Amino acid sequence: MRGDGFVSEKLATFLEQNITELKQKGLYNVIDPLQGANGPMITIAGQQLINLSSNNYLGLATDDRLKQKAKEAIDQYGVGAGAVRTINGTLELHIQLEEKLAQFKQTEAAIAYQSGFNCNMAAISAVMDRHDAILSDELNHASIIDGCRLSRAKVIRFNHADMDDLRAKAKEATQSGQYQKVMVITDGVFSMDGNIAKLPEIVEIAEQYDLITYVDDAHGSGVLGKGAGTVKHFGLSDRIDFQMGTLSKAIGVVGGYVAGKKQLIDWLKVRSRPFLFSTSLTPADTAASLEALEILMNSTELVDQLWRNGDYLKxxxxxxxxxxxxxxxxxxPCIIGDEQQTQTFSQRLHELGVYAKAIVFPTVPRGTGRARNMPTAAHTKEMLDQALSVYEQVGKEMSII
Known part of the structure; x- marks a missing residue:
């Protein structure tokens, strides 16, 4: 029997061996708590740093307008929704948010979830099952991979952004007679490389072979299409079945959503498990997200500034x-390659006042370690110039440039 303080020897051995191995290979991630808000400048352990690792693309996470709406919502509705959406956890704010998201994405309807990761777990498995197949770009986000696994559908990976490979695999899957439905799923913007999916070609292939189309636009919404996302950027709002996005990156809050036809959203509301079994978004987060959408739909100022800063740093x-x-x-990304060298490079940037987190396997393929830079609309030219000066110094020190 287990008494007080008992620890499984097998578990302890497993953890010790594997954590040690990760550290030796430069794959162990150290978490740095922030002493304050996640803005263009951050403080870690008393040190002020230029922040190039945040997904807060438009600076809205610290925007006074969003903070005010969040405070007002807490006063009116409390700090939590109190239940799942299908019992009595749906506030009028949630309906307003979903209506605004549908307008933002130019679709008939939308459904909000507690996180972007939850979105992909929920939506894919609600529609696809073991009788189906999913064509998935090999560099798709982990949440897509897990959502596909949860669905129990046959997952067929196609080479990254390779339309000839996608076409061949779509033809094989649809003509084999093995599957009831076939979906093609892709990130809109690939978060580790910053490249954009070839949506016009994907849609053309999908329409030729009657594929369900699913775009994870977590890093495209608020960035491309004057803010409305990758699908809008290509003028394809009426030709994509699922538009997934987050409320935690450019929107600056937390949560996720799927936008599409009303019938699809109705189905997700009765069959997607995180919607059915997890307490809904907090009132403050919902109200702040609504305010962010209002800002984006009424002005492109922040999006335009983001692109100016991004182009300048690039x-x-x-x-x-x-x-x-x-x-x-x-x-x-600044691609360094070797994992250990990448970790050293990132640490040296940190020492000189630039926070650009090392990204290594399993987030990116082995041998492609990088410092991933995320300039935002809130950075000043002076901040970016200082960051470039540090990059020059460290790059020369380490003989990378």
Whole structure:
């Protein structure tokens, strides 16, 4: 019998061996708590740093307008919704948010979830099952991968952004007679490389082979399409079945959503498990998200500033001689390669006042370690110039540039 203080020896051995191995390979992630808000400048252990690791693209996470709406919502509705959406956890704010999201994404309806990760777990498995197949880009986000696994559908990976490979696999899957439904799923913007999915070609293939289309636009919403996202950027709002997005990146709060046809959203509300079994978004988060959407729908000022800053940093890093991969968006990786060297590089940036977190396996493929830079609309030119100066110093010290 287990007494007080009992620890499984097998568990202890497993943890010790695997954590030690991760540290030796440069794959162990150290979490740095922030002493204050996640803005363009952050404080860690008393040190002020230029923050290039946040997904707070538009600076809305610290925007006074959102903070005020959140405070008002707490006063009126309390700090929690108190139940799942299908019992009595649906506040009028949730309905307003979903109506606003549908307008934002130019769809008939939308459904809000507690996180973007929850979205993909919920929506994919609510529609796809073991009788179906999913064509998934090999660099899709972990939440897509897990959502596909949960559905029990056959997952067929296609080479990243390779339309010839997608077409061949779509033809094989649909003509094999093995599957009732076939879905193609892709990130709109790939978060580690900053490149954009080839949505026009994907839609063309999908329509040829009657594929369900699913776009995870977590890093495209609020960034592309004057803020409305990757689908709007390509003018495809009426030709994509699922538009998934988050409320935690450019929107600046927390949560996620799926936008699409009303019948699809009705189905997700009765069959997607996180909607049915998890307490709904807090009143403050819902109200703040509504305010963020209002700001984005009424002005492109923040989006325009984000792109100016992104282009400025990208050009500066490229001029210094860094490998920034195939980025087409403000997301700008500096690809170092070796995991240990990447960790050392990131740590040296940190010491000199720039916070650009090392991204290594399993988040990116082995041998493609990088410092991933996320300039925001809130950064000043002076901040970016200082960051570039530090990048130049560290790059030369380590013989990377």
């Amino acid at each position: 050009q500066g890093l490229k001029k210094l001689g860094y490998d920034i991969g195939m980025s087409e968006t403000p997301i700008t």
